[in-house]
Amino acid sequence: MNSKPIVALSIALNLALAAALAWAVSRKPAPADAPAASASAAASASNDATTKAAKATASVTPAATTPLKAFDWRMVESEDYKKYIANLRSIGCPEETIRDIIVADVNKLFESRRREMNATTNKFQFWKAGNPLAGMMDPKRMEKQQALNQEKRTLLKELLGVVPDEKPDLLAGFNPFESMLDFLPASKQNQVTDIYMKYQAKIAGAMGNGTPDAEDLKNMQKVQKDMDAELAKLMSPEEYQDYQLRMSQTAMMMRMQLGSFEPSEQEFRDIFKLKKPFDDDYSNMFGMATGTKEEKEKRAAAEKEMKSQIKALLGDERYADYERAQDYAYQSIYRTTDRYGLGKDAANKVYDMKKAAEDEARKIRNDKTLDKDQRTAALAGIRAETEKSIQTVMGDKAWSSYQSQPGNYWLRGLSPDPKKD
Structure with a gap:
């Protein structure tokens, strides 16, 4: 299997996840105690003003006959924002402080509504193949988030006369960790986020320049191992296992490679249990084999044993689907047939044509009775006949699309593209 596209995609996905998380963190609303802090400042300002007024009165009148009433924040609080603002102004609260209090309170209100909205969406299904970020960026959900943001801006405009400056929320409150870590309480999600961001910065630094x-x-x-060790200390064994099923490199690679296999939750868990120890022992973080000749031989033996265990787990027919799904050439065929509504059967037929054509080409290359020109002509004929058969299965539109895909490299492996005049 050509692993380079998968490796590149894995790197891109990790960087995209880190970037999306960084954006979400930068968009994090003020802490829940922010209104109270602003209120405290306002109360302090109000008390100062009251004290100054008392001193001024004392300097021109006899001893006070009625003691000043101690300030109580409940005297000005109100569920009606307009009344709340009027009460703040009545005690001499500065306009800037009023704006800070109201903005913080409104942000808290709408953040609560956003979380309630997200809680009603589907939980993250870690066994579903594909790009997890694409699955979480649901257009309808983002549309609702944008409508909520617009409602917040309209309210602030009505209350304050202006909308406070803030960064545009291009991702409409999208935070991948809220979905992928939905099995953890919010407080622990924040701790995991902090650890993840700390180590992703280190991984980016270790990447060097270029590939x-x-x-x-x-x-x-x-x-990566240092990060996993720190996360394992933070979580219970059950939580850490759930984290690995969602966030580990093994799980990420499985989701990217098994699109046509469509594993059930139990199949994903069972395969993961076999692949994760192998990846930990023999693969780097992007699934590429490195090391000495002896190390590679040891890895090959362990991989053979792992595949044997997976085959015993799945059975012959299901294992054939599993193996085929990991072939980059098949992935390209499947995406094309799926895009044009042709289904998996059409993809399997084309893939069988690929294997048959490669077998025939191998025989031609090994046939010592053929000279160079005869061999070249025979290979060109195999490619032409194979392309004609594929076009029959796919139809003109899908075939035209497939011809532009990098996954059709195997056709050139049969015979080079004809020279253009």
């Missing part, structure tokens, strides 16, 4: 080489990958793997 990482073997030494870069070793450094990145060490950072």
